[in-house]
């Protein structure tokens with residue numbers, strides 16, 4: 001963690017509800033818990049990020065991977081690190097895990113993607129939203145697809161599987177990651193569960209020896225359900241399989 005600030009990455013396949021949950025979490029932390037939140041997303045809304053977001057039919061493979069990484073490093077310099085230094089909780093809709101999935105879908109080796117992101121801040125918490133692939137396909141059909149990745153045949157099944165692999169990859173490298181099943185839970189409930197995890201982590205941090213600004217752990221009214229800490233799974237197991245075959 002960087003000062004009092006934290007970096008929370010909201011990740012998951014297209015249509016799972018990342019943007020919706022990021023917005024709900026931001027509102028909850030700001031309005032109910034008076035936390036300073038920097039809500040952001042990748043690709044960013046800068047010219048570089050917009051080129052990547054709108055350019056998925058033009059840029060592919062290593063070119064796309066470098067475009068995304070360049071946008072991420074600029075994002076870190078200009079927005080994420082300054083916000084963390086101010087003590088804010090940065091909630092980022094898509095981050096490194098997305099690259100470990102989408103660039104791999106695009107034919108780039110996972111280790112290569114990881115090395116390209118070597119100097120990027122590790123998130124304090126990765127929130128991996130999952131849902132049964134058929135649910136994802138239906139949500140994308142209702143909302144409309146936004147990119148070449150989402151239009152790819154069977155994209156929901158492919159992304160679902162690759163996010164499970166990325167979760168294991170990150171957990172093996174000691175990146176804290178929780179997985180939440182968004183198949184049936186509504187966005188506000190998911191936001192409350194995440195807020196509970198984030199505020200608990202923040203409280204533990206502020207209770208670290210030598211800190212004068214101790215804050216009691218804040219309760220999260222209405223939070224229910226269970227977040228699975230990926231490293232807690234049995235060795236070798238993929239992310240939660242309770243929705244497999246559902």
Ligand SMILES: Nc1ncnc2c1ncn2[C@@H]1O[C@H](COP(=O)(O)OP(=O)(O)O)[C@@H](O)[C@H]1O
Pocket residue numbers: 012013014015016017018019020021139140142143182183184185186187
């Ligand atoms: N938990 C949820 N349950 C049901 N529908 C949801 C949920 N979260 C989001 N949605 C809907 O699914 C669609 C995709 O959500 P969105 O936030 O755009 O996903 P993403 O950012 O992951 O691509 C939207 O129409 C949204 O209203």
Ligand SMILES: Cc1cn([C@H]2C[C@H](O)[C@@H](COP(=O)(O)OP(=O)(O)O)O2)c(=O)[nH]c1=O
Pocket residue numbers: 014019042043052053056064068094095096097098099100102103146147148149150
């Ligand atoms: C963050 C990230 C995005 N992308 C690309 C894929 C997506 O098509 C595009 C935009 O992300 P996406 O979240 O799907 O867009 P929207 O918010 O409009 O639904 O950026 C990557 O290829 N790798 C990444 O690491």
